[in-house]
Amino acid sequence: MGAGSVPRVGTAAWTAARLAWRDRATASARALIAARRAAAGAPPLTDALEPQKTPLDAGVHATPAHRSSMSPRDCWPPGASQPRPGMASRHVIDDAFDPRDLSVLVAAAKMSMHALRASGSGEASAAALGRASEGILGLDAHIAMRRTIRTMTETARRAVHGVPPVVPPVPARDDRTEEGAHSGDDLDAPTLHPAGALFTHIVPGETSVTSVTPGTQIDTTHGYWSPHVDKANVPEYDVSAVLYLSDGDGVDFAGGELHFMDAIGGWKTVTPRRNRLVVFSSGEENVHAVGVVTSGERTTLNLWLTRDPRVAAPDDD
Ligand SMILES: O=C(O)CCC(=O)C(=O)O
């Protein structure tokens, strides 16, 4: 398919194509999770939860080998779900971001995200690419968010190519400019383009928890936080990056851990920590879920990257 025939991310044509594809992809992801658990002798997810969780601390962690269950012909845009060699590790990177920007974002979340909360779920999200969130968050937070997303993009790109992050981040600079994100010009590797991003704020909600084991509560019915594959939701995503803006483990909030649901060897769990970035490939090798937030406020910046410039989000300001 030629470059001109794939709709740009965010256009009405893109939304229509994505929605048409999504139900099937979601069903396939759910079937995959069930098959993996059955193969590992684990009970279905709705009935029991994995008691063994291995923490993933700062560093690079292998992703279990996985053969894709999605046929390329079922994927949209064409070829988008082909395996991306060399992109299958999980990276946990601490303290690569300017803490001042993170403070601005947390304050903006407290101020403005309550108005966006979907009834009952406890979850509020604002689009983080383009200018949409500027009116919601205010100019200072919008600028901090754009700068942070640029650094996330560059840090994720470095991580998947085995290049250490630039730490510490930018020293003193004019707070009202967007300068300071790492340019990455020294990295001779394919570019990863932002394709989607959400600024997300979670408080305890009326989520329906079908099975509860202390410390491992998973909401198995609520879409976003239930086990999923990012590439099954949006096939152009190649790499997922989550930046935690608040501390889990009962500091700013309790619950809300990120679990990679590996059938073999149990779950691998990342505890959210302010200024912690998690980077992982978006395919079926990384089925994941977020635990229920039981108290406090959980704020994250979630970014998805693509290697396909045809579906990159337009850089519109
Ligand atoms: O917030 C997280 O820890 C992960 C959220 C998630 O699953 C995603 O960004 O796709």
Ligand SMILES: [Fe+2]
């Ligand atoms: Fe996800």
